[in-house]
Amino acid sequence: MIPVRGFDGAVVAVLGLGRSGLTAARALTAGGAQVIGWDDGETGRAKAEAEGIVLRDLTREGAFEGVACLVTSPGIAHLYPAPHPAIAAALAAGVPVDNDIGLFFRSFATEDWDRFDVTPKVVAVTGSNGKSTTSALIHHILAEAGREAQLAGNIGRGVLDIDPAGDGGVVVLELSSYQTDLARALTPDVAVFTNLSPDHLDRHGGYGGYFAAKRRLFAEGGPDRAVIGVDEPEGLYLAGQMSEGPGDDRVIRVSSGQKLTGAGWTVFARKGFLAEWRKGRQVGAIDLREIAGLPGAHNHQNACAAYAACRTLGLGPKEIERAFRSFAGLPHRSQRIAEKGGVVYVNDSKATNVDSASKALAAFRGIRWICGGLEKEGGLEGLRAGLANVVKAYVIGREAEGFAMRLGPGVEAEVCHTMEQAVARAVAEAQPGETVLLAPAAASFDQYDSFERRGEDFAARVTAALG
Structure with a gap:
């Protein structure tokens, strides 16, 4: 652990008590700070209380009296589209706002x-x-x-x-x-x-x-x-x-x-x-x-x-x-997970935006492409260059029909909705020399809680389908 320097004896508030927030709280305590914490969720508050962290609702009036700094988790908005009420209150009170990265570099x-x-x-x-x-x-x-x-x-x-x-x-x-x-x-x-x-x-x-x-x-x-x-x-x-x-x-x-x-x-x-x-x-x-x-x-x-x-x-x-x-690559990033019958299976679930998916499509030929999910801003126009390598698209997600339609008339697309159906169809139709590629060009949150879970599901379905 890196004990946080510069707050010995001071009261420091921590907003967001997930992985980074709890780690920051421990590191601040190790450096001599008096830590108070708050999380909008009951689970986060319960974990913090179990570690002996004093809870204070940082959205209440006067919550920042005597506080030297507010440390916030990266997932919490501090400016756009609107600052979290606790961050807005800290700024109004003149309390500096930082995150664990800032604490690391100072310590x-x-x-x-x-x-x-x-x-x-x-x-x-x-x-x-x-x-x-x-x-x-x-x-x-x-x-x-x-x-x-x-x-x-x-x-x-x-x-x-x-x-x-x-x-x-x-x-x-x-x-x-x-x-x-x-x-x-x-x-x-x-x-x-x-x-x-x-x-x-x-x-x-x-x-x-x-x-x-x-x-x-x-x-x-x-x-x-x-x-x-x-x-x-x-x-x-x-x-x-x-x-x-x-x-x-x-x-x-x-x-x-x-x-x-x-x-x-x-x-x-x-x-x-x-x-x-x-x-x-x-x-x-x-x-x-x-x-x-x-x-x-x-x-x-x-x-x-x-x-x-x-x-x-x-x-x-x-x-x-x-x-x-000797570099094996990272899970969910152009990860080769199987090969059978001359067909290669690649998990690039981390391709959550159009640019990263387009690069994945450019890396392979003869692609049976599993795509779709929670579409991000900007549309799908950036995919055009890589679509020439796509034999067929198998579209998943709650809005699969709309996603498939936006791929355009030049792409054969089958609406599958679920990963199970998409993998089954791609495995059944893939020919030797082709690649079954998961590169969604979309976020996972319409069906999964993370891109990792989506990639793990893809790998499990492929393993099951290949026997």
């Missing part, structure tokens, strides 16, 4: 570091798609190279639940826009921006607000190195803001699909080959085509970002390549 460094030969580092990864895979891949590479590494944040352990860093240790954080938007302290040594596509727009007041939340990690974080995907205008803009000139190698530009030129430091993938260029010459290359855990151009972008981050930490191209080859 991670300790006096023990003065005795270390190598100062610990934090690598923070954000972006719309690929940040989980990129974070896990960086962690895997470091572990394979024998470096002390911990994975936390939006993946793995809660950020305050990790162990204090050892000599030369590295913490890899996956950070969502909800986390970067509110954190009062953001000081990574290496910051990674994968890409940007529309998501969570209601929480950020639109696309500009969403980008601004991601940008805070760089503009306010001031990392020593910035690894930035430049395949969208926002990434290109961010790289320009962080750089002092064309040859500034504090910024590493990353791309999947285009060759990057110039005097700076670049890492890009084209036609399955990763190339690293620095000061106008190539200094590294990896053939990604046969690396099973990183299929498709979107994973090649993740590989480029992870490669660049690890190069900033002193790892060589060959040891990074060896780690690539």
Whole structure:
């Protein structure tokens, strides 16, 4: 655990008593704070009381008298579409509002570091798609190279639940826009921006607000190195803001699909080959085509970002390549779960938006596509490029008919509603050389409580169908 510094003897309120909230409460207590908590749900309040946390309804008048800070969970709205009443009350009372990420960055460094030969580092990864895979891949590479590494944040352990860093240790954080938007302290040594596509727009007041939340990690974080995907205008803009000139190698530009030129430091993938260029010459290359855990151009972008981050930490191209080859990938992200009769079955339940689903469709040929769910803003227009690889779509979800209709006349679509029916139909009709792919292009909450549960259901149905 990372004891939270700076609140010894102070009263700190914690709003939202789920995983991150309870961990924050424990870490605050370990640092000497007096913690009070509140959760809108009875279950959260009961768990907190069982741990001895004093409850106080933070929505009541006068609740913030004597409170030094409010720590809120990332899922609770603090500005758009409207702030939670407790957050609004804290702000009105002049009480600072923070989250566990901010607490981590203010508390991670300790006096023990003065005795270390190598100062610990934090690598923070954000972006719309690929940040989980990129974070896990960086962690895997470091572990394979024998470096002390911990994975936390939006993946793995809660950020305050990790162990204090050892000599030369590295913490890899996956950070969502909800986390970067509110954190009062953001000081990574290496910051990674994968890409940007529309998501969570209601929480950020639109696309500009969403980008601004991601940008805070760089503009306010001031990392020593910035690894930035430049395949969208926002990434290109961010790289320009962080750089002092064309040859500034504090910024590493990353791309999947285009060759990057110039005097700076670049890492890009084209036609399955990763190339690293620095000061106008190539200094590294990896053939990604046969690396099973990183299929498709979107994973090649993740590989480029992870490669660049690890190069900033002193790892060589060959040891990074060896780690690539042993990377198994993450559950629910282009996860190959079965192969039978020449048909491959792939679980990409994490493809919850149009952009990530489109990239999954581009990674395979002859696709029997299971899609549908709670559709997000922006419609399905962004799927057009990948639909050429689809043999047939099997649509699930409460609004399956409407989703199927919006795919357009060029796509054969069967309305199945349930995962059970969709898998049964796809398995029955799939031919050798084809891929049965779950890449929903929609959220899961109309039928499942998480994308993980949806992916697990898909895997279980496939296993049962294949016998």
